Amino acid sequence: MKILIKNANTTSHSTNGIKNIVIENERISQISDTEIEGNFNLVIDAKFKKLIPGLIDMHVHLRDPGFEERENLETGLKAALNGGVTSVGVMPNTDPCIDNPYLVDYLNLKSEKLNLAKLFSISAVTKKREGKELVEMEKISNRGIVAFSDDGNPVEDPYLLLRALEITKKIKKPIINHCEVKELSKLGCIREGFYSNYYGISGVPDVAESIMVARDIEMARYTQSHIHIAHLSTKSSVDLIRNAKTKNIPVTSEVTHNHLLFTDKSISDFSSSKKVNPPLPTIDDQLALIEGIKDGTIDIIVSDHAPYTKEEKSVDFTKAPYGISGVETLLSSLILISKNHEIDFSRLIDKVTYFPAKIFDLGLIGDIKEGYLADLVLLDLEKEWLVEEKSLVSKGKNTPFLGSTLPGKIEMVMVSGVIKIIGGRFTWN
Incomplete structure (x- = not known):
């Protein structure tokens, strides 16, 4: 199959501007400023x-195995494509959790059979994510996992984390740590501050995050082993990481699009779709997160896609589970963030394509460049789409965007040179 995409207004790390692009044998074979002649099986005029590049979302919960009533591999990977996400990093908080080679094989084989978005498995650091005994890290690494994480459970035991970092330094895989001191956060539902008092909801102090961030930075410094800090939400955390990077400590970090668009003030409607961990930031924290995006302190943007059933979220705010379904709103959110905070769109695209590919060593994806796999998204920036239950493919409808009109309509999604969505229609139907 030889495909020509012509008149494409290209934005990527390596290629920008109006280009004509040839795709064959899964890869981008030619990029030109001028018209390309030849015989093609398909010509797409991007107009x-x-x-x-297809988005790379490295913090996704697909709930499979064990919680398929919330999401399964098929619905989750289809939802990813519906949001222009062609690669997902899958967190191990499943039942059983991803803590052995056989469950990694299960995910890999099932995703290969589905042939939808690319799946990159993330193994637990400790068995059953209990923080007591390390998984067989070297053995499981040979199955192709890209990182280790106990996801919502931080590795609290510093000695255990030290041992894990010594191993991951040898096998060159990062540890993604959830930065939370649970003894400080266990009574809270939103960020502690003016609005927690105003709304009468117990708050989570920002030190619940920054204390763990500081510890992890010190562990990374001591071992010279890579730690990736999950979903930042406070100014103090950003400041700590910024300082660490000036000292060349091997630490990287991420933020979710939700934390860049919503604040603790947004909880005024007490919608459980805005209950998330870490909690939505104060306006001062959010401005610090934006500054961290602008100056490169924060390396990547993720969705932290966490689908739940309607029944689970249809309870009082304080009793609802934490989590936002977000893989389908990530791309449109980047457009909003670009406009709201005057950040160049290309810089944001790098945060969901080029940089995650490099940080997690994902191979030749995340860029539009000759020789790279043709994971591509064609997007009409002038059109909008309505976020409603029927427009979301994920089982999880727990998004604060429900009922909103978002910018950016996806026209085509391609994975390794194979079209999965064209003209807004899914090719798997």
Whole structure:
């Protein structure tokens, strides 16, 4: 199959501007400023719409195995494509959790059979994510996992984390740590501050996050082993990481699109779809997160996709589970963030394509460049779409965007040179 995409308004790390692009044998074989002649099986006229690399979302919960009533591999990977996400990093908080080679094989084989978005498995650090005994890290690494994480359970035991970092330094895989001192956060539902008092909801102090961030930075410094800090939400955390990077400590970090668009003030409607861990930031914290995006302190943006059933979220705010379904709103959110905070769109695209590919060593994806796999998204920036239950493919409808109109309509999604969505229609139907 030889495909030509012509008149594409391209935005990527390596290629920008109006380009004509040839795709064959899964890869981008030619990029040109001028017209390309030849015989093609398919010619797509982009009509000067935006062409970007397929998004790489490295913090996704697909709930499979064990919680398929919330999501399963098929619905989750289809939802990813519906949001322009062609690669997902899958967190191990499943039942049983991803803590052995056989469950990694299960995910890999099932995703290969589905042939939808690319799946990159993330193994637990400790068995059953209990923080007591390390998984067989070297053995499980050979199955192709890209990182280790106990997800919502931080590795609290510093000696255990030290041992894990010594191993991951040898096998060159990062540890993604959830930074939370649970003894400080266990009574809270939103960020502690003016609005927690105003709304009468117990708050989580920002030190519940920054204390653990500080510890992890010190562990990374001592071992010279890579720690990736999950979903930042406070100014103090950003400041700590910024300082660590000036000292060349091997630490990277992420933020979710929700934390860049919503604040603790947004909880005024007491919607459980805005209850998330870490909690939505104060306005001062959010501005610090934005500054961290602008100056490179924060390396990547993720969705932290956490689907729940309607029944689970249809309870009082304080009793609802933490989590937002977000893989389908990530790309549109980047457009909003670009406009709201005057950040160049190309910089944001790098945060969900080029940088995650490099940080997690994912191979030749995340860029539009000759020789790279043709994971591509064609996007009409002038069109909008309505976020409603029927427009979301994920089982999880727990998004604060429900009922909103978002910018950016996806026209085409391609994975390794194979079209999965064209003209807004899914090719798997």
